[in-house]
Amino acid sequence: MFREVEPVTSSPLMLISGEPGSGKTHLALTIAKEMRVYFLDSENRGEIVANKSPYKKNILYKPVSSYEEVREALGYIYKVEKEPVAILYDSGTDIQHFAELHYKEVSKVEKIYPKVNWSHIYDLMDNVIIPIRRSPHFLIVTSRMKEEYINDSPTGKKTIKIYSRLPYWADVILELEGPDKLIKLKKNGYGMTQEIDLPQDTLSHILDKIKQLN
Numbered sequence: 001m002f003r004e005v006e007p008v009t010s011s012p013l014m015l016i017s018g019e020p021g022s023g024k025t026h027l028a029l030t031i032a033k034e035m036r037v038y039f040l041d042s043e044n045r046g047e048i049v050a051n052k053s054p055y056k057k058n059i060l061y062k063p064v065s066s067y068e069e070v071r072e073a074l075g076y077i078y079k080v081e082k083e084p085v086a087i088l089y090d091s092g093t094d095i096q097h098f099a100e101l102h103y104k105e106v107s108k109v110e111k112i113y114p115k116v117n118w119s120h121i122y123d124l125m126d127n128v129i130i131p132i133r134r135s136p137h138f139l140i141v142t143s144r145m146k147e148e149y150i151n152d153s154p155t156g157k158k159t160i161k162i163y164s165r166l167p168y169w170a171d172v173i174l175e176l177e178g179p180d181k182l183i184k185l186k187k188n189g190y191g192m193t194q195e196i197d198l199p200q201d202t203l204s205h206i207l208d209k210i211k212q213l214n
């Protein structure tokens with residue numbers, strides 16, 4: 001039997017990409033002006049940035065160094081927070097690394113490459129991201145950059161270094177680049193999708209401007 005298409009509801013997912021020092025974490029933490037932020041830091045460098053934030057009283061910080069610690073931290077958030085909060089995962093580049101280490105430990109394999117059942121590792125990463133999207137919480141993920149290759153040849157461009165499904169799931173992708181920390185809109189799930197530059201502002205104001213584009 002066929003049925004009418006029903007609207008799909010999920011919490012917002014934003015990716016912020018850029019080179020080290022481009023201001024990804026600083027920009028992401030400006031959302032603390034509007035809501036409480038749970039900051040999961042896999043790089044162990046973000047606490048310095050959080051301490052400099054004018055909204056630091058609204059930021060709860062936790063360093064994470066394994067897949068288990070990430071799941072434990074998220075479980076705590078789901079338990080204590082019923083109203084929307086922001087979850088900042090910095091850096092999302094480490095999601096796959098943690099999942100691979102967890103898979104090696106559980107399956108007792110010595111190395112991931114060249115042969116591994118990648119569906120299991122994708123399932124581990126999905127089990128981090130999908131529950132957040134089904135919750136009322138706003139997920140913000142930062143990402144480092146890597147060289148882009150097409151047919152094993154470098155293009156001279158940079159691309160997001162992250163779990164490959166995340167850019168497809170993201171509602172908005174921002175890229176910070178250059179010494180002026182220019183913010184480029186790379187994806188807009190709320191309207192116009194062409195690449196444009198955005199002014200420096202708090203993340204909530206930037207998101208409002210993006211939603212107004214059409």
